[in-house]
Amino acid sequence: MKSFKLYTTLTKIGIVIFVLFAALAGYVTGFPAENHFSLNHLLITLLGVYCLSSGSLALNQVQEYKLDQKMPRTSKRPVASGKVTPMAAGILAVGLLVSGIYLLALSSSLALGLGLLTVALYNGIYTYIWKPKWIYAAVPGAIPGALPVSIGYAAVNDNLFNSESVYLFLILFLWQMPHFWALAIRFKDDYADGGVPTLPVKLGMEKTLLQMGMYTMVYAGVALASPFFLHTSWIYILLVIPLSMKLLLEFRKYYKAGGEAGWFRYFMWVNASVLIYLFVPAMDKWNFLLVR
Numbered sequence: 001m002k003s004f005k006l007y008t009t010l011t012k013i014g015i016v017i018f019v020l021f022a023a024l025a026g027y028v029t030g031f032p033a034e035n036h037f038s039l040n041h042l043l044i045t046l047l048g049v050y051c052l053s054s055g056s057l058a059l060n061q062v063q064e065y066k067l068d069q070k071m072p073r074t075s076k077r078p079v080a081s082g083k084v085t086p087m088a089a090g091i092l093a094v095g096l097l098v099s100g101i102y103l104l105a106l107s108s109s110l111a112l113g114l115g116l117l118t119v120a121l122y123n124g125i126y127t128y129i130w131k132p133k134w135i136y137a138a139v140p141g142a143i144p145g146a147l148p149v150s151i152g153y154a155a156v157n158d159n160l161f162n163s164e165s166v167y168l169f170l171i172l173f174l175w176q177m178p179h180f181w182a183l184a185i186r187f188k189d190d191y192a193d194g195g196v197p198t199l200p201v202k203l204g205m206e207k208t209l210l211q212m213g214m215y216t217m218v219y220a221g222v223a224l225a226s227p228f229f230l231h232t233s234w235i236y237i238l239l240v241i242p243l244s245m246k247l248l249l250e251f252r253k254y255y256k257a258g259g260e261a262g263w264f265r266y267f268m269w270v271n272a273s274v275l276i277y278l279f280v281p282a283m284d285k286w287n288f289l290l291v292r
Contacts, residue, residue, distance in 0.1 A: 026278075
């Protein structure tokens with residue numbers, strides 16, 4: 001049981017589960033209605049995404065364990081705390097990455113290419129260049145964070161640049177700025193101790209909240225504009241419109257409180273919204289199966 005907990009902590013199972021949901025949303029939305037559905041293919045794709053994501057996140061803990069030791073929030077992570085050696089964690093990470101690459105190669109060559117790009121951007125450029133040197137690292141860093149939904153889409157559909165696929169990518173991309181900057185506000189002192197140049201640390205609360213507000217409005221605006229990207233129905237009216245209004249209202253309360261109150265409520269609404277925004281297109285596309 002203890003070993004399992006170490007494994008799930010090292011591979012950040014909470015994030016991995018979210019990544020799997022994003023990949024599933026891309027897969028279901030991108031699946032052509034005329035194609036024969038293969039449960040085996042879906043499971044191979046999701047298992048590939050699981051292994052690649054778990055390996056990438058475990059590798060990141062190896063890469064940043066010295067940084068993690070400086071911050072109270074991350075100092076208890078397996079490698080940073082000394083519960084797992086960097087070499088052992090690195091071997092596990094490589095094994096998971098190789099497994100993920102193999103499985104995604106079975107899924108589709110395009111999904112494999114996007115998976116490799118995700119790892120290269122996250123474990124390479126973001127970890128070593130953007131994050132430690134740039135206060136706006138969250139913006140380009142959102143690219144690898146948004147690619148899981150594209151990997152799921154690419155597993156069943158080669159037309160990666162159609163409006164449907166672009167919409168899913170934009171939603172997952174734009175969500176990450178209010179999500180990350182809310183965390184950066186909550187753990188401002190931790191990031192300062194670690195020397196990570198986040199917006200709250202370098203620009204202060206007021207400017208951070210203004211930029212969070214800008215991205216929140218664009219994020220909700222893209223969701224509201226989804227009829228211009230893909231087929232929508234009553235599910236869009238029932239879920240997306242009221243949720244977007246609620247999200248903007250929660251940010252307004254958070255902003256008026258100067259970031260001192262309402263953090264958790266706003267943070268949870270942001271996180272809940274992205275799952276709904278990602279799955280509504282799939283529900284709209286396939287709701288005809290429920291009303292036959």
